[in-house]
Amino acid sequence: MAEHIAASTPVVADPTPFTLPETQQRVLRWTLYVGYAALTAGIFHGLAQALSYAGIDILGFFPALRSYYQGLTAHGVANAIIFTFAFSNAFLPLMVARALSRRLDERLLWASFGTLVLGNLLVIYAVVTNKASVLYTSYAPLQAHWTYYVGLVFVVISTWLALMNMLLIWRGWKRDHPGVRMPLLAHISIVSYVMWFLASLPIAVEFLFFLIPWSLGWVERTDPLLTRTLFWFTGHAIVYAWLLPAYVSWYALVPRQAGGKVISDSLTRLVFILFLLLSIPTGFHHQYTDPGIHEGLKFVHAILTFGVFFPSLITAFSVMASLEMGGRAHGGRGLLGWIPKLPWGDPSLSAQLLAMITFVFGGITGLINASFTMNQVIHNTTWVPGHFHMTVGSAVAMTFMGVAYWMVPYLTGKKLWGRKVALASNWIYTIGLLIFSRGMISAGLEGMPRRTFLVQAPYMDPDWLVGRVLTGVGGTLMFVGIALFFVVIIMTIWKGKAGEGPKDIPWSETLIEPAKNGWAMRLDRIGFWVIVAIILIVIAYGPFFLSYLPPNYVSPGFRIY
Amino acid sequence: MKVHTYERAFMTLGGMLLVLCMAALVYATVAMGIHLPGRAGEIEPGKVFTTPPFDNPGVHQTGPNQYDVVIIGQAWRFHPMEIRVPVGAELNFIATTFDVIHGFHIEGTRVNMMLIPGQISRLTYRFRKPGEYLIICHEYCGAGHHNMYGKIIVE
Numbered sequence A: 001m002a003e004h005i006a007a008s009t010p011v012v013a014d015p016t017p018f019t020l021p022e023t024q025q026r027v028l029r030w031t032l033y034v035g036y037a038a039l040t041a042g043i044f045h046g047l048a049q050a051l052s053y054a055g056i057d058i059l060g061f062f063p064a065l066r067s068y069y070q071g072l073t074a075h076g077v078a079n080a081i082i083f084t085f086a087f088s089n090a091f092l093p094l095m096v097a098r099a100l101s102r103r104l105d106e107r108l109l110w111a112s113f114g115t116l117v118l119g120n121l122l123v124i125y126a127v128v129t130n131k132a133s134v135l136y137t138s139y140a141p142l143q144a145h146w147t148y149y150v151g152l153v154f155v156v157i158s159t160w161l162a163l164m165n166m167l168l169i170w171r172g173w174k175r176d177h178p179g180v181r182m183p184l185l186a187h188i189s190i191v192s193y194v195m196w197f198l199a200s201l202p203i204a205v206e207f208l209f210f211l212i213p214w215s216l217g218w219v220e221r222t223d224p225l226l227t228r229t230l231f232w233f234t235g236h237a238i239v240y241a242w243l244l245p246a247y248v249s250w251y252a253l254v255p256r257q258a259g260g261k262v263i264s265d266s267l268t269r270l271v272f273i274l275f276l277l278l279s280i281p282t283g284f285h286h287q288y289t290d291p292g293i294h295e296g297l298k299f300v301h302a303i304l305t306f307g308v309f310f311p312s313l314i315t316a317f318s319v320m321a322s323l324e325m326g327g328r329a330h331g332g333r334g335l336l337g338w339i340p341k342l343p344w345g346d347p348s349l350s351a352q353l354l355a356m357i358t359f360v361f362g363g364i365t366g367l368i369n370a371s372f373t374m375n376q377v378i379h380n381t382t383w384v385p386g387h388f389h390m391t392v393g394s395a396v397a398m399t400f401m402g403v404a405y406w407m408v409p410y411l412t413g414k415k416l417w418g419r420k421v422a423l424a425s426n427w428i429y430t431i432g433l434l435i436f437s438r439g440m441i442s443a444g445l446e447g448m449p450r451r452t453f454l455v456q457a458p459y460m461d462p463d464w465l466v467g468r469v470l471t472g473v474g475g476t477l478m479f480v481g482i483a484l485f486f487v488v489i490i491m492t493i494w495k496g497k498a499g500e501g502p503k504d505i506p507w508s509e510t511l512i513e514p515a516k517n518g519w520a521m522r523l524d525r526i527g528f529w530v531i532v533a534i535i536l537i538v539i540a541y542g543p544f545f546l547s548y549l550p551p552n553y554v555s556p557g558f559r560i561y
Numbered sequence B: 001m002k003v004h005t006y007e008r009a010f011m012t013l014g015g016m017l018l019v020l021c022m023a024a025l026v027y028a029t030v031a032m033g034i035h036l037p038g039r040a041g042e043i044e045p046g047k048v049f050t051t052p053p054f055d056n057p058g059v060h061q062t063g064p065n066q067y068d069v070v071i072i073g074q075a076w077r078f079h080p081m082e083i084r085v086p087v088g089a090e091l092n093f094i095a096t097t098f099d100v101i102h103g104f105h106i107e108g109t110r111v112n113m114m115l116i117p118g119q120i121s122r123l124t125y126r127f128r129k130p131g132e133y134l135i136i137c138h139e140y141c142g143a144g145h146h147n148m149y150g151k152i153i154v155e
């Protein structure tokens, strides 16, 4: 086995050159395009929303739209669900395949793409015909057409198939490499989607056993509190399912792009295992103001929510240390002198650096949301979208856009078109985002409600004015930023110089290599950690279900939109 | 390796910060009595208008300087739409919904509850300052959601 020890390399991926066959790259490419198309489709109504808060009604320019809430449903579903999961369905399997230098299973690849597209078509049908204006949270007893729920289930199934693909090649790789540690990039990519798989089970139960039969009329009534609880059982972890692929890039790829190294192999694996354990048993922090859930349980979830902040703190340190290494390698000196020396001219890196900066504010506002005494002041005000546009709308969205700047060239073999346009897009979006969030957050503190067609509301508080203006200005800049991103991607595909794409993904070296013995070895036993995660989930959610069940079927469906 | 030392220091400080935040939460709950809505009973949504106390929405005195404020949410209005309460009094908000999920938020305060069909929401609060406050339904409840609001006058 001695020759294999050398294969436990001080790098995050198998260093032997490897590319997937074109037939597989093509599927990954199209999966990615679905995601970026969804992002672009979603921002049109994003702009309308920001302007509505600013007091400007542009809904007249959307003749196909029946209401603000139909558009808001499209915005939430397209940007937060389709975009994120389509991206991850392409990105994570590619990472695992590259890290292990193994081909993916082509049938599974197609199956995952096919279910994603089918799910999309069903959801688009339901949303466009105004049969599903229930917003992406799908709270019963507002009821959508069954195609909406079934479509979303297909999207979730596509993520399961992507995970299956990764697990399959991991199993094959293990068989061929007994006793060798899986490369870091494969480990963290797989753990990301294993966490999501576990997290997605409650929403699958909600849709399959409650909402779908109810929307089809097979049962007359449903339980609003139980379905809502199942939604948030998945719903907090879903934000980590969006975030972890971005962390994969920050940990394993960004150091290389910045000229540094991954600080510690073991610590990185530990962070992802902590997310697997702690992401799910925290959902009640979205239900602090709900009746019907015992206050003590909400408290338990609050504590665990602070716990899941911890791996993000480690990430802040580790990633920053990698960046500092890179900046110093480029000649940076002094306490902060390494920051301007980072290769800011690389649009892929610059997008992700800006994503990290805005994420600091996203994280801090998140801690405030988690503190339930303060949550009562800001729950369901525009503070909340102000917060999460600095998490999913920046850390995640900008990282996924940054990754596109190398991944689209890598998968198409074409050189990135318009590096300067891409750089401008990053900065315009970031500046817009900070202005937007500042506006949403300050008006939210004064009670401005989210999910509200404010421009037509009969009430108004003059204290909201500054926040509303900032929201409109910032939202417009964000729109311009993403529109430029879209131009760059389209032009790269269409006009990019063929044969000049990168030949490999930007995988990094590690400073502190994979452990050869000791506690860190256990981090590779993903099955074991899944069991620990399930135990934690049972402790956090068991008491609620034990005291609450059987379901309280009280509500018929309402289609009042 | 210097990274180790810095890292350990960072993690320790970060961990301590989180523990401090948790301690503040415990203090706010136990010592300051800031509570969240909990389990406060169930109700059949279709029958709320005939089930006590919701058969008589409004403000009812229950003791010296103590009042129940009974509220129903219905697409797209609150019952009652306007409430008058004395400043400094202990107000027990008791609320529910007749149809879909609604929100109940008195702007600028921590009176912030979800109204969920089948459940009764309860929260206690005292106003320190007189004035007029907006009550806003802050959960999407259908096409007329942005028309759903009310007013509370503290005097």
Ligand code: HEM
Binding pocket: A043, A046, A047, A049, A050, A053, A072, A073, A075, A076, A079, A080, A083, A135, A136, A137, A385, A389, A392, A393, A396, A397, A449, A450, A451, A452, A453, A474, A475, A476, A478, A479, A480, A482
């Ligand atoms: C041009 C860029 C964008 C603008 C101007 C924008 C604007 C807005 C505004 C104003 C809201 C609040 C609407 C309301 O509560 O009534 C909102 C909600 C939301 N946005 Fe964005 N957004 C943008 C991009 C994004 C991106 C990139 C993501 C995620 C990847 C995202 C995810 C969401 C989600 C999940 C909601 C909540 C929807 C709901 O409440 O049901 N947005 N957006």
Ligand SMILES: [Cu+2]
Binding pocket: A235, A236, A237, A239, A285, A286
């Ligand atoms: Cu959450």
Ligand SMILES: [Cu+2]
Binding pocket: B102, B103, B137, B138, B139, B140, B141, B142, B145, B146, B148
């Ligand atoms: Cu409402």
